[in-house]
Amino acid sequence: MKDFLYSLLNGVFEREISNENKQILRNLINLKAVSEHKGKFYLNNGFVCGKLDISSNGTGYLIAYDERFKQDLIIENKNLNNAHFGDIVLARILRTKKSRVNAKVVQSLKLANETSLVYTKQFGQAVLGVSLKTGLSIALKATQKSLKLLQFGTLLKINNVNNEIIEVIGNINDPKSDEKISLATYNKNDKFSDECENEARAWGDVVDPSMYPDRVDLQDLDFVTIDPVDAKDFDDAIYFDEKNRQIYIAIADVSEYVSAYNSIDNEAKNRGFSIYFPHKSVPMLPRALSENICSLKPNEPRLAFCFKISLDENLNVVKEDLIEAIILSKRRFNYDEIDEILKGNQKSEISWIKPLYNVTKILRKRRLKTAFDFRTNELRMSLDDDEMIKATRFETDTSSHQLVEDCMLLANVAAAKRIRKGVFRNHTPPDLKKIYNLLDDLATLGLEYVYESDLANLIRKIQIKADEMGIREEVDKLIIKAQKKAEYASENLGHFGLGFDRYTHFTSPIRRYSDLILHRLLKANLKKDEKFYNYLLLNISNTCVSLSELEREADKVAYDFMDRKFARWASENIGKIVKCYVVENQNILIAKLDDELKGARIFVANYYAPLLSEIYIQIIQADIATAKIFGKVYKDV
Template identity: 65%
Template sequence: MRYFLETLSRGASNPNAKCKEALRILEFLKAISFHKGKAYLNNGFITGRLDINARGVGFIEVFSDKPMRDIVVESKNLGGAHLGDIVVAHLLSNKKSRQSAKILAVLEPANETSLVYLKRFGQAVLGVNIQNGLSLALKASQKSLKALPLGTLLKINNANNEITEVLGLITDPNIDEKISLAIYNKKDEFTPACEDEARAWGDTVDPSMYKERVDLQHLPFCTIDPDDAKDFDDAIYYDTKGNELYVAIADVSEYVSAFSATDKEAKNRCFSIYFPHKSVPMLPRALSENICSLRPDEPRLAFTFKISLNDDLSVKKEELFSAIIKSKKRFTYNEVDKILENKSGCERGILDWLLPLHKITQRLKQIRLKKGFDFRSKELKMSLNDDGLIASTHFESETPSHALIEDCMLLANKAAAKMISKGIFRNHAPADIKKINFLLDDLAALGIEAQYESNLAAMIAKIQSKANELGIREDADKLIIKAQKRAEYSHTSSGHFGLGFETYTHFTSPIRRYSDLTLHRLLKAQLAKDDKLYNYLLEGIEATCEELNIKEREADKVAFDFMDRKFARWAEQNIGKDFICYISEISEPLIARLDDKLKGARIILPNFTCPLLTRVRVRIISSDIASAKIIGKVVEKLDV
């Protein structure tokens, strides 16, 4: 939808079914005109996605080819639109410096439902929206509402505020998962049709039924994943004699046909979601954790790259084919780290190629970093106790095993991208000048005086070098990452700035990313020289890429929202206590991140100013479970 609406400024044509309905609404509102078969947005009208703040004021992120500031929508002009809806609005003429508008219609609702909790206002019981704190009257009698405990969580229909489901009590820690999923209209359960399709494939692969595939069961492949992984997308093997790397990827497209019930559900989800205690998979578990997963000692179908390298590690040849493999070992990252350190700890058949591959991937990374970047970022990990509360948190850094797997996957992803001219690519644009100027100001506060250079790659390399000298590399990388644009999916390739690649895509995780599953289908059609199928699969690819970008952000938000709720429950138990934090966002108000024994909580600091990354001692003042917001007060600035 977004891609289509953005093209209205230069003339849009060939809308899909969803966009045709939007076009009819725009035509009825006289918001568009037609010329030579193309639709153009009339002056004074805008389309975009609606955000609503806690005060009920809306902001429209305008869909346009040109950068535009968000347009304000006063609460009286929202027209019944909800947070996240794609809307059409008419610009209002006013004397205020900030442009405002009135919403005329919703072109695509973000969600059919919202989540509210019951709260008493005087004599009335109303619903309070979890996301923006706005109160609203529900389509239910006061008698029935008062019969429910205050704090009861309800899912309501956005069209009429009718209650559709009672979820539980907001005071129950075990409700957090349901809240985070419901806010973004996600679900764990699959339809019976999806489950039936998944189970129909059984639990085992009979190699005799796939004689047309390359049989690689004799090769000692292995998988390397986190300790708690249940779905294994990728397996690797390195032939030391031929200097050939095999990257075998679960052949999900063999089991999930385009436009099947499972495919439609996977396309709706787009990504698996990972909580500290469980995952919400993109595919039914009968596929994701069973027949598709490259489990050890079991024959499995794989879509496989064989990448032959020259002595200087440049790519000599790339071959892609359908295969059957049998992984000989399921390793965890920790296990491989110990093997790489001790040069022992696993059977010789694997050790003989794993150790040489480690050296090769180290060299590959050195070559890659001549154009790309190495950011010392850490991923926050959380563990829960039996009561659903935080037991501990820690930051997970890249280790040698992570780096080994990463560079193997990068080779396969690059190889896949080179095989297609249109389809699904993973692009990353350089940061814009405005963000770079903010970055230089923030770095100056850290003691790094850097000058703007048109060659951003060279400039960032110099910044990281200075940060290494000052011993603040990790702090500098936090700021550099913050200044970067998000990587996004697109139907055309424009390169990946962060990796330093001219073209790049996602090929290696079809169990948990719909982008990779779609790419596998395109590549198979290309290998079969089936242009008709290839072009058929390309229909609506722009909209698919747009949906992937939206759903990727949503999947991230679900996971972050869940952790924020756990932190809010922790903070509620620690009101009045002091903790060490650092300033993570210069905003109004300031935001700090917990950096004590427990790490990562986001704490709001009203009426306080200080430089970014300043370490402070913060006292917890309040915690709101519903909004998952923690309020703190700085009681002391700490020496660096």
């Protein structure tokens, strides 16, 4: 929609407008916001389109799609016209004597969410709903008598068009409501329709190999899965034929069970990704598929889509065969077990693991000559029976993680070579401005470097120095922050961070819809079915844009949940002094908890400290509604 609204500034022919956007065009014409001139449609003077932001005091800020507006337009609360945070809106510019351009919302063209989450709170004699996203109070479409029967803090899902109550979620004071809050805040659902569940269960629990005579039978090969210790679904398995230097990467063949455009597929497309909480997951597919018939369980025949990567004596890839197969995983390993095997502390009945690791080590070293190697710590949280924080820890990349990652990269690159258009995972180079800002930030840490056109080489030099100073992980986070986010697109643009000319996602169709689409495209390609291939590409560009948005939302849901758990912990520790380090110091100082518990963000007003500096903060407030913790500096080090 953004591209369409932007095109109206310079004029657009009707034949260039998609059916979806033609409906919006008719609406804009009815609102007298668009006119036709010589066959082109233009946005009329005095109107502006953009995305709406709303501050905690209720003032709106319109991020205009018209580049002539260098600053956000101000929209006073009375002029919001019931528009919500994140909506794409049409606004009319107001004539005022104020120095900043003011506007009034005419209509929300696209709702950020069809629903909002509020909690009940008494204001004087009235009970209103308070938005968890904005903190603004909302008059609900319900009688005061019925609202006063509810316990204060009751969580309600409301319709964003008329503020009508749709569902009672729980109570904001109950820790067991956090999961529902995080899901509802981003309009996510943890339940599947009966139709989806019945479709999934209809496939049963067992794969009968005799029913698939056209598949290549690889059950004799010693495939294994390697996953986190608490994994429920296993969508990749590997095997290494050391004698012939062939790496097999077998991926759950979800596309055999989920046809394009059926009810499960539509639901998976709307979800886009599985969401992972510390205590459970919200899967993209019904569990009868994701944790059963599709999952590559040990000692169970399973359908797989498999790449056989053949290497020469110099470990160069010489052939990449794609096989519709049946496999039988011989063993389920977790990462810790593989690490112990690689260290020599534990024996394994699988003889090829160490030889494969030695191969992937060489492949990794070769790849990192043109790619980046970031040391990132993934925050893991464990909860007690009351769903309060019990402990946190950082999970670091180990040898076992690297072994699996490099195998998956081989398969992803091989898949990308086979499609001309479809679903690519692109990562474009960073903007120069962000790189210069990064160099400024690094200079404050004693890492003084000047810009080089060979960014990979520059970043490697910075990382070597950061290693010597003992701040590698922190510096890597700053480097990652300066880069653009990887996104899905129908056309290939390469992957800057990984150093690949072509790259896609092939290895996780149980938890990523992008991979499921790709599997279908690859099967059509294998069968030389051009008609079906093109059928699968219908609206693919919009699907890729949607997937990038859904990916960010899935991440936000997971982060929101952990932020809420941290806020509940902080609410029980008001006045406590904790050790932190500074992660942001521009508009407001943000510090990360680095004490017995780790990872919580704490906001500190009216204070400045250098990035990564260690400070002690006293917790002064915790807002469970917005999932924020506030503190004041007790002392810096």
